[in-house]
Amino acid sequence: MDRFVTRENIKRYHKLASESTSATERSRIVKLLAEEEAAAAIGQALSMPLAERRERHDSLFRVLSHNDIQHWADRFLTALEREPRALSRIEQMPSVGS
Numbered sequence: 001m002d003r004f005v006t007r008e009n010i011k012r013y014h015k016l017a018s019e020s021t022s023a024t025e026r027s028r029i030v031k032l033l034a035e036e037e038a039a040a041a042i043g044q045a046l047s048m049p050l051a052e053r054r055e056r057h058d059s060l061f062r063v064l065s066h067n068d069i070q071h072w073a074d075r076f077l078t079a080l081e082r083e084p085r086a087l088s089r090i091e092q093m094p095s096v097g098s
Contacts, residue, residue: 045053 048056
């Protein structure tokens with residue numbers, strides 16, 4: 001069974017946490033549930049057949065190879081150019097050495 005952080009799981013965590021009485025108790029519940037999710041995902045990965053691991057790795061590597069820092073920067077700057085107010089606000093920001 002695949003276990004991922006989904007909207008449904010987040011809603012379940014929120015519901016359980018909101019029913020608790022204290023912030024400390026809420027954080028413990030969320031932490032415990034997140035640990036269970038992580039343990040399930042690790043268990044799934046460890047028991048995954050080699051062929052599936054390679055297929056998933058290759059798929060993720062293709063995405064990462066395409067979406068490198070240069071690609072991200074190009075998309076980011078293009079988005080800024082579409083929003084002149086954002087670009088003018090960035091230009092008004094002090095430089096790192098200032």
